Amino acid sequence: MSSKQGSLSITSENIFPVIKKWLYEDHDIFIRELISNGCDAISKLHKLDIMGEVSLPLDYKAKIQVTVNPEDKTLTFVDNGIGMTAEEVDKYINQIAFSGATDFLNKYKDKTSEDQIIGHFGLGFYSAFMVADTVEIDSLSCQEGATAVHWVCDGGTQYQMDEGDYDQVGTKITLHLNEDCLEFSNEYKVREVIEKYCSFMPTEIYLNKANAPEEYETIDASDLRETDQVVEEIHEDARYEEKEKEDGSKETVEVSPAKDQRKIVKRPVPLNDINPLWAKTPSDCTDDEYRDFYRKVFMDYKEPLFWIHLNMDYPFNLKGILYFPRINSEYESIEGTIKLYNNQVFVADNIKEVIPEYLMLLKGVIDCPDLPLNVSRSALQNDGFVRKISDYISKKVADKLSGLCKTDRENYEKYWEDIAPFIKYGCLKDNKFCDRMNDYILFKDIEGKFRTLPDLLVKPKESEAETSASSDSAEDTSSESKSQDGQDTKGDSSDGSNDSDRSDDSDKRPEAKAETEENAPKEPEKKTVYYVTDEQQQSQYINMFKDQGMDAVVLNTTIDSSFITQLEQRNEHYQFRRIDSGLTDSMTEDVSDEDLKEANEALTALFRKALGNDKLSVSVAKFKDDSVSSLLTQEEERRRMQDMMKMYGMAGMDPSMFPSNETLVLNVGNELVDYLFKHPDADRAEDFCHQLYDLAVLANHPLSPEEMTAFIARSNRIMLALAK
């Protein structure tokens, strides 16, 4: 076959159904498209005026008038923009997918900037046929001596174009709605759609209903404008009354002043705000304006906590305001909305490609004219560029928060409880955000003070306690057990020592493990941040911490477990340990394992027998506080694993994969424990063992119903024995 070159052609019969049915997901969008065309026409006229190519009358006021007419089943859009000549209609309307915007920008490319023209693809006008059987165009071009043009098309591939009688510069588009779409002749429906898509378009948009009775309003005569249509002049004389004075004499006083008013035809009110707050320079905006804007756009009458005004010209154009809403109760679900605009035209809510997922919890508006939108203008096209926008937004939010922490710590602390869920979720979802926020995350400590990680890691009183705990662990592993985390602990069963062969077998004791691990590569020394998940339940541990001048932070929300795991993954030099994950050196007396060996073996055997559990993990230490008899410790990793399983309801998973990791730590310095050690055959020894175990459990987690019943019965038995 001989080679051939040519241009592809489209048959309008085939492309028309595609536009009508598939191009735009929502029918509503035709309103946005026709209003955008009106805005573009006005922008173009404005540019020609600036360039001196046309001269607009002094009283020219750009506007788009939308009129519903339920009787005639029509909807019209009138703009006083550039208008079209017959040739232009032929070129831009009769040729599908040929945009006049590109032509206009090419023609005036040295004299005008590209911004503000919305149209791009040359398809939007045809969206009118999604709802109309017949569409008419009446247009008069702004060119001198232009004649009006009338165009009509019934949705097929034929159109009729004639000279028209339209006598005002601009364009009128009339839609004869099809029977299925008569809702678009309803004023309220059209208002709703305009408010959704066009609330911030750059030209004033008015809506009225054809043949509706005139509405009036009464104003002070001094407020009268030239454009007002006065229906009636109202004069009211001042009113006086006679009043008695203190001395009994009478006087006449004015009770209402004279009024001079005008009854006028109700002034039309535009449906949109042509100067949205995000487009202003941040330094020109007041707090009240930010709050009003929030209320108006999000219909949320709770005040936002604070906001971030994004304003950038390079490397891309992006403006917007992000609000951090106030969370009233922990049960309230946090539902954010980020409205995305393109040149003040609404695109869609919560477009996940542009807005980092965690910021979807906020409320805000983003306007990015550079967005690579697809034809329907409801979705995006290009991922690489969009990713950069998303990164930028994330960076700005981190900058604002860290700035607030550095320069306005008092307010940052006040906001913390409300903003913490966003930040923690953000840290989980976005590593870069996590790294940027790392030093500006606040932790409330057991004294109720807020601390950042750098505060916690260098805090003098803790670092003292830490030094004693961790230096011992580094230099003297002979007398204390050493957990995997490099922190000296007693009773931390991180070595899996809750198995039956623990405690009574000194070879299996943790220090033996430390020895066997000697040759293993040493993990870098980590600082430990201790935390509490339930201040009431863990109060015994908290008291011991406080007594030793040690600090711990409160992490009591569901997200915290995953959050601290993420922080640990991103920071090699510290780790989080729950306050009951083991005993630190500073809480115990320096007694050698050799000295504790006998007590350890005897008490382990006694408690295992009494509790009927030969796998019970028992450890012995001499606490500095001899009033504490017993404690339960839980190995951190396994506890977190179990928490995760509970949280995510990992149904079907075998709980024995992560068996109980608790160790009962007995204080040989306590009188009762010492008594049991010395008198294992004492009367009621079994009850005492049970009781000591339950008391340790109670300070850690609730007893099961059966355990609670047994605990109460046993307590009564012990009291009765005492009473006798």
Ligand SMILES: Nc1ncnc2c1ncn2[C@@H]1O[C@H](COP(=O)(O)OP(=O)(O)OP(=O)(O)O)[C@@H](O)[C@H]1O
């Ligand atoms: N109200 C109007 N006033 C003047 N010209 C108009 C008007 N409506 C449409 N046009 C012309 O017709 C062209 C085609 O319009 P259409 O809405 O189909 O596409 P577009 O606005 O250029 O691009 P998009 O598909 O992205 O909206 C426009 O570019 C413009 O030149």
